[in-house]
Amino acid sequence: MQCASCYYKGPIVPHNWRELPPFEWSPPNKKCPSYEYFKFRAFSPVGRGNLASIVFDDPNFPVTDSLIKIVYTCTGCGTCSEICKAHDPWTVIWALKEYLTSRGIKLPNPLPKLFANIENCGNIFGTEKPPPVNRNIPKKGRDVLFTGCFMRFTQPNLIETIIYVLRKAGLNLAWLGDEELCCGFLPGQQGDIDKMEKQAQQNVKRLREAGASRIIVSCAHCYKALRDYYPKLIDTFPFEVVHISEIYARLIEKGKITFNKKLQKKVTYHDPCFLGRHSKLYNEPRAVIESIPAVKLEEMERRKQWAYCCGSGAKAISLCYPDFSFSISKERLLEAKEKANTVVTSCSSCVLQMRRAAAKLGVEIYVQDISEIVAEGLE
Amino acid sequence: MCVLSSILSDLKNIVGPDRVSDSPEVCLAYAFNPFWGRDVIVRPDIVVLPRTPEEISQILKVSNEYGVPVTPKGAVGGGGHGGPLRGGILLDLSLMDNILLIDTVNMKAVAEAGCSFFKLSQEVFKRGMLLPTAAYGSGPSVVASAVDPAYAFGGTRYGGNINLVEGLEVVLPSGEIVRVGSMAYFDKEFGPYHRYITGPDLIGLFTRSNGAFGIITKVAYRCLRKPRYWAFNAFAWPSDMLKECTQAAAEAASIEIFDIHFNNRVRWDFKSEGPKIPENLYFVLTFAIDGFNELELLGREKAVREICESYGGTYLPNVGEDFHAVWPGDFLPEEKILPPRSTLPAKIPRSYVYLFDELIHPWSWMPQIYEKMARLCADYKLAGLVVDGFVLNNLCSSTQFTISLNDKDSDAVKRYIQCRNEFRKWFLDKGGTFQYRLPPYVPDKVWANQPDTLKLLKRIKELFDPNNVLSPGTFELFEER
Numbered sequence: 001m002q003c004a005s006c007y008y009k010g011p012i013v014p015h016n017w018r019e020l021p022p023f024e025w026s027p028p029n030k031k032c033p034s035y036e037y038f039k040f041r042a043f044s045p046v047g048r049g050n051l052a053s054i055v056f057d058d059p060n061f062p063v064t065d066s067l068i069k070i071v072y073t074c075t076g077c078g079t080c081s082e083i084c085k086a087h088d089p090w091t092v093i094w095a096l097k098e099y100l101t102s103r104g105i106k107l108p109n110p111l112p113k114l115f116a117n118i119e120n121c122g123n124i125f126g127t128e129k130p131p132p133v134n135r136n137i138p139k140k141g142r143d144v145l146f147t148g149c150f151m152r153f154t155q156p157n158l159i160e161t162i163i164y165v166l167r168k169a170g171l172n173l174a175w176l177g178d179e180e181l182c183c184g185f186l187p188g189q190q191g192d193i194d195k196m197e198k199q200a201q202q203n204v205k206r207l208r209e210a211g212a213s214r215i216i217v218s219c220a221h222c223y224k225a226l227r228d229y230y231p232k233l234i235d236t237f238p239f240e241v242v243h244i245s246e247i248y249a250r251l252i253e254k255g256k257i258t259f260n261k262k263l264q265k266k267v268t269y270h271d272p273c274f275l276g277r278h279s280k281l282y283n284e285p286r287a288v289i290e291s292i293p294a295v296k297l298e299e300m301e302r303r304k305q306w307a308y309c310c311g312s313g314a315k316a317i318s319l320c321y322p323d324f325s326f327s328i329s330k331e332r333l334l335e336a337k338e339k340a341n342t343v344v345t346s347c348s349s350c351v352l353q354m355r356r357a358a359a360k361l362g363v364e365i366y367v368q369d370i371s372e373i374v375a376e377g378l379e
Numbered sequence: 380m381c382v383l384s385s386i387l388s389d390l391k392n393i394v395g396p397d398r399v400s401d402s403p404e405v406c407l408a409y410a411f412n413p414f415w416g417r418d419v420i421v422r423p424d425i426v427v428l429p430r431t432p433e434e435i436s437q438i439l440k441v442s443n444e445y446g447v448p449v450t451p452k453g454a455v456g457g458g459g460h461g462g463p464l465r466g467g468i469l470l471d472l473s474l475m476d477n478i479l480l481i482d483t484v485n486m487k488a489v490a491e492a493g494c495s496f497f498k499l500s501q502e503v504f505k506r507g508m509l510l511p512t513a514a515y516g517s518g519p520s521v522v523a524s525a526v527d528p529a530y531a532f533g534g535t536r537y538g539g540n541i542n543l544v545e546g547l548e549v550v551l552p553s554g555e556i557v558r559v560g561s562m563a564y565f566d567k568e569f570g571p572y573h574r575y576i577t578g579p580d581l582i583g584l585f586t587r588s589n590g591a592f593g594i595i596t597k598v599a600y601r602c603l604r605k606p607r608y609w610a611f612n613a614f615a616w617p618s619d620m621l622k623e624c625t626q627a628a629a630e631a632a633s634i635e636i637f638d639i640h641f642n643n644r645v646r647w648d649f650k651s652e653g654p655k656i657p658e659n660l661y662f663v664l665t666f667a668i669d670g671f672n673e674l675e676l677l678g679r680e681k682a683v684r685e686i687c688e689s690y691g692g693t694y695l696p697n698v699g700e701d702f703h704a705v706w707p708g709d710f711l712p713e714e715k716i717l718p719p720r721s722t723l724p725a726k727i728p729r730s731y732v733y734l735f736d737e738l739i740h741p742w743s744w745m746p747q748i749y750e751k752m753a754r755l756c757a758d759y760k761l762a763g764l765v766v767d768g769f770v771l772n773n774l775c776s777s778t779q780f781t782i783s784l785n786d787k788d789s790d791a792v793k794r795y796i797q798c799r800n801e802f803r804k805w806f807l808d809k810g811g812t813f814q815y816r817l818p819p820y821v822p823d824k825v826w827a828n829q830p831d832t833l834k835l836l837k838r839i840k841e842l843f844d845p846n847n848v849l850s851p852g853t854f855e856l857f858e859e860r
Contacts, residue, residue, distance in 0.1 A: 009494070014500050015504045039428055041471060064403070
């Protein structure tokens, strides 16, 4: 049925006569970023679902540029599937991408080049020489940091920050460094599951050789890939995968991370789509932020399962449709700005997207990764 | 320049280039398909997103000039409403979603056509009032709720939502913008205060018209005061006591209980969580009971209990409360209706919930209606029959039946269609009517029981819309022109 809950304005269910619907049934008005931008039903989850049901059953359905645009402007934020458990539109759209890929379509630019870069260089940037990381980090160990190529190339200082914080807490991480390859999330999310599987096999082999039993991930996309997709793609996946915010929360609880500094600032927290909605990790980052002395966490209206996309759109939107991407970022940044002058998040893609958008759009807000605010509290 | 290009150019001049599309894929998302399947695909040629009645007025002038059909549509296509029968221009009214008035003193609300019913309902509720709530997903638009056959929770006391509609703003096929009922006074100091203004009540002309007489752009509702006290009770009967169950509901409806809902136990059997119905019980009545003070509530609860127990009903703790706690269609068996998937995650068999026709019939006929459908489903080997019955204030029922069906199983689909057709014939021969007027889904015989009405409607249609541009399939006129 086509109830349109996935994108139509208003709550999913009405009041229950005594009171308004609880938070989990009452998403804010704007639900689907691509519908809000493009306005036509085809760009809504149910619209894409309609198209999927037709395309799946017709091997000769013409794959036009218009169809590609409709399918690939889905940000993958997953709000629709949070609303509609029955039809799970996000998974349908993902399956549609997989199907179209299997038909050999031409993906929107620059995805083909990025996928070739992964093939040739092991990362989406197409270079074998990433920026240096000024820490002497062992390559083998039980606890292995998985940075992902996006963080490795765009935010190398964040790797240093993570190592600094965890060493202070007595946790010595190993890191594959240049041996670490792209996790494959980007091609996987865009429908090229084979490419993700290939990356999974290579990364798992290298992690095994490094003696890893626990993998610590900071990027929400890598985290989702390693925690939930790799075990489905690899016969034996003998690793525990934890997000950096989970590690911080545990170390704070055990008293191994103690803060020396009062930060005296108000922050808001942006739930990355693939850490929050897709992985259901809502509480740990908040617990970490709230444990830093004098930090006041002000929540946005759209938070947790209703958090709005930052505009990165699993990286693909920012790369393929920058104007659309910045329009989403603008909305999210202005929403954050209403609550605080600092927005903290837990994904390197969100961090970079929001920083770039804030600079481009002139929104005066400081964007911080969770590791950075933790490090700030330690200094 | 070809005709399509000329029309596109004219439409873009009216609403701007970003709100017009003739992309086949964009248009396909508006195709006439009442399920998330694709039984019938009829794609509009052009989709337009108007923002004002004035834009709609100009669009209709263009459509008359070229003789192109126009079909209005909100966001929801729950029953396939608003889909075009054949090409033409589709107006997606979703961008017209503003709430224009909530008057807590005079208890009125006015919203634009594309505003979701739930959005309006929430805003009204926050201000100490309420509207009977539709039982659909996020809710259709305020227009669809009003003029389509929306029977909501609260229907046992208030009937259909249309009974609370007091005024409409409509763009006629000619492009004229008119306001009927209380909306005639929308811009006066009194505001939209009374439905029955001078002259006949013209709201009815647009009710159930499926957009054939005009495109509704604003709706004025009369709101209800929100009662402070509520109770949600449920009673159940064994499978051989459907008649007693029905009689209990009729008696409770006659004392104006806020809402009474009827189901068989399958609804609960599908749910993995929540209260269960005891094995020996099969038919369930769920009551929403309200009171403006505690004494009133207790009195009504007591009356309902006495009625149900006098007909052999068994009180079910927690079931009623759970039923009304939130109102999604949460009985749908999630794992059974997922669409096809590829390699990630694991493949899940394709299966959907299939809806039979939605029926209107005297409530007293429920035992025969249910037994006929259950027997036919058994004969045709169709499983998972769920019945949903809204007991209405005129002692009729708005009843829908659903089954679970794998639509890749062509034999099962064939049996489903045979079962449906056999039931339809039986039901129509009794004089039954359908909630939906959905060509080509609902059979031609839908008008068979009211030929004079159809004749009059056709004459009105010819007067209003001589070029037959608005929702042209609605009164079987498509084939004639």
